[in-house]
Amino acid sequence: MATAKKTSSKKEIIDDLSIMSHFMTDVLENNEEPKNIYTFCKKHDLDESQFYSFFGSFESLKEAIWLKFFENASAAMSKDPKIESYSNKEKLLTLYFTLFEILTLNRTYVLFYLKENKEGLKNLKSLKQFRNHFKEYIVSIINSNETMVSGRINKVTEPVFSEGAWIQFLFLLKFWIDDTSKSFEKTDVLIEKSVNTVVDLLDTKQLENLFDLGKFLWKEKFN
Numbered sequence: 001m002a003t004a005k006k007t008s009s010k011k012e013i014i015d016d017l018s019i020m021s022h023f024m025t026d027v028l029e030n031n032e033e034p035k036n037i038y039t040f041c042k043k044h045d046l047d048e049s050q051f052y053s054f055f056g057s058f059e060s061l062k063e064a065i066w067l068k069f070f071e072n073a074s075a076a077m078s079k080d081p082k083i084e085s086y087s088n089k090e091k092l093l094t095l096y097f098t099l100f101e102i103l104t105l106n107r108t109y110v111l112f113y114l115k116e117n118k119e120g121l122k123n124l125k126s127l128k129q130f131r132n133h134f135k136e137y138i139v140s141i142i143n144s145n146e147t148m149v150s151g152r153i154n155k156v157t158e159p160v161f162s163e164g165a166w167i168q169f170l171f172l173l174k175f176w177i178d179d180t181s182k183s184f185e186k187t188d189v190l191i192e193k194s195v196n197t198v199v200d201l202l203d204t205k206q207l208e209n210l211f212d213l214g215k216f217l218w219k220e221k222f223n
Contacts, residue, residue, distance in 0.1 A: 014046060016054040020065050023058075024109055031112065033058060059126065062113070066130040069106065073098040074137070089199045091141050096169070096191045100176060104184065115177050124170075134169065135162040161198075168194055 022044045026034050034040035037058065041048050055061040076098050077083055086094065103110055113123040139158045172194065176187045 014050050016064065017068075019046075019051060019054055020061065020068065023061055024065065024106075027112060028108055062123075062126040063129045065109075066127050067133065069102050070099070070130050070133045073102050074133075076102075088141050088144070089195060091144075092165075092195045092199065093191065095137060096172065096195065097188070099169075100172075100184070100187060100191070103173075103176070111177060114173070131166055135166055138162040138165045165198065168198060 023034070023040070026040070026043075034043070037048060037051055040046075041051050055064065073095070077094055080094070083091070083094065113126065139162050142158055142161060172187065172191060175190055176184060179187045181187075
C-alpha cells in the first residue's frame with residue numbers, strides 16, 4: 001500500500017484509501033499514532049465528518065488497513081490464471097508467500113504495531129477483519145476438495161483447520177518479525193515446511209481420529 005503524500009496541486013480526493021495512507025505516513029514519520037482524530041484531520045485538511053464517513057475510530061481504521069493488506073494479496077492471487085487448478089498445498093503456499101510479500105512492503109508499519117510500541121501483541125485485535133477473511137479463504141480451500149476428509153467430519157474440519165491455519169499464520173508472522181536473514185529467506189523456508197505439515201495432516205486419518213477422540217472425551221466428561 002502506497003503511503004507517500006500527494007504532491008499534486010489539485011485538491012485531493014478524500015476516500016478511505018487516502019485516509020489510510022495519511023495515517024500510515026504519520027505513524028511511520030512520527031513513530032507514534034496521531035494524538036486524536038481532530039488533530040489528524042486538521043493536519044491533513046479534512047473535516048472530521050469526512051473521516052467519520054469512512055471510519056468510526058482509529059481502531060476501525062487500523063482494522064481496515066490490515067484488511068486492505070489481505071485484499072491486496074487476494075487481488076494479486078486472482079490475477080494468476082492457473083490459481084483455480086492449484087492443489088491445496090499450492091494454494092496455501094501462494095496465500096502465505098503473497099501475504100508476506102505485501103507485509104514486507106509495509107514492514108516498518110507492521111513492526112511498529114506488533115513489536116516496537118508498548119502495546120505489542122495487544123494490537124492483534126486490529127487483525128480482526130483480516131483474520132475473518134483469512135479463515136474464509138482457508139474454508140474455501142477445504143470446500144474446493146471435498147474428498148480431503150470424510151463427510152461426517154467436514155463441519156468440524158472447517159473451523160478446526162481454519163483456526164489452526166490462523167494460529168500457524170501468527171506463528172509465521174512472529175518468525176518473520178524477528179527474521180534478520182536476507183530477503184527473509186528463513187521465513188520462506190519455514191512457510192514451505194509448515195504448509196507441508198498442515199496439508200499432510202488433512203490427507204491422513206489423524207484428523208478423523210482426533211475427532212473420534214474428542215467425541216469420546218466429551219461423552220465421558222459431560223454426559
